[in-house]
Amino acid sequence: MDHAIARIGPKWTTWSTMILAQENRPMRVREISAQLPFVGEQSVSQRLMYMQADGLITRSDVRRRGTYQLSALGESLAPVHRTLSDWSRAHLPLQTMAEAERVEDALGRLNLRHTTGVIQALGTNGPLRFSHIAEEIGVDRPSARHRLLRMQADGLVGRAGSHHGAPYVLTDAGQSLGAVYATIEHWSEPFTALKTSSSPARVAAATRTHTNVPLTGDGARTAAALRRSAAPNDLFSHATQPQPRVSAAVTARSAPGRGR
Structure with missing residues (x-):
């Protein structure tokens, strides 16, 4: 449990999950960060990396400009x-x-x-x-x-x-x-x-x-x-x-x- x-x-996990669920499309870090103006883009990027490691989201590729979306577990x-x-x-x-x-x-x-x-x-x-x-x-x-x-x-x-x-x-x-x-x-x-x-x-x-x-x-x-x-x-x-x-x-x- x-x-x-x-x-x-962890803070911003719920916000990030809900943004991805509401948009229902692959999103770049800057797009997610734009909907969280009270959080720095670097903090959003770090949170997304942890969420990916925990299986909540997936990334389209390993390049810098890859996009994120919810995994089945995140959904x-x-x-x-x-x-x-x-x-x-x-x-x-x-x-x-x-x-x-x-x-x-x-x-x-x-x-x-x-x-x-x-x-x-x-x-x-x-x-x-x-x-x-x-x-x-x-x-x-x-x-x-x-x-x-x-x-x-x-x-x-x-x-x-x-x-x-x-x-x-x-x-x-x-x-x-x-x-x-x-x-x-x-x-x-x-x-x-x-x-x-x-x-x-x-x-x-x-x-x-x-x-x-x-x-x-x-x-x-x-x-x-x-x-x-x-x-x-x-x-x-x-x-x-x-x-x-x-x-x-x-x-x-x-x-x-x-x-x-």
Whole structure:
């Protein structure tokens, strides 16, 4: 799971993917960069090289003026983006923003080391004290504390009470990540094929098959079995075990201000 999130989470990956999807044609670096005026062309070029290495895009040739377009794997990211956007709109108090920016913000909250481990630990076990979380995810206490503070700021976890040592619990946003993780896991299946298969034909077949599998929504939480999720639309428009509900007042008192 973290392996897949690390590929789609870096900044400008979503923007670049959505531009290529919207244009639906091979594009040069300068053409993509022209639609990202707040990013330097060199940064766009570097991001595209990483995306090509990760199998999200292809390049027409090896010459300097080669063109890029989405691979089958990159095209199949649309349901992931839609699910992330839907989760963000439902659970995060954000101002109006472009769809790509919203998706990248959501990925930024998940694309941090041990975040998935904490979500899974709380989703499986229910409320846990700080020391138990550190033990569950296999990190030292300072690292666990740093991650939990960031996840509080990101609105994914809170405390079950205001007293010192109150156990951590998933917020509504954290509990609703099941559909997000399910969609990402389903999308990432070709990555498993790339790592385990030595046959290019088998890898290509796995990728083609994946893009034709319809994704359907469900209400699974993080601790439940991961299942397929939602579908894409209008990408650029501005448009577990039961846990105690975290009251807004307690969350506000326990969570530090979120800084990016």
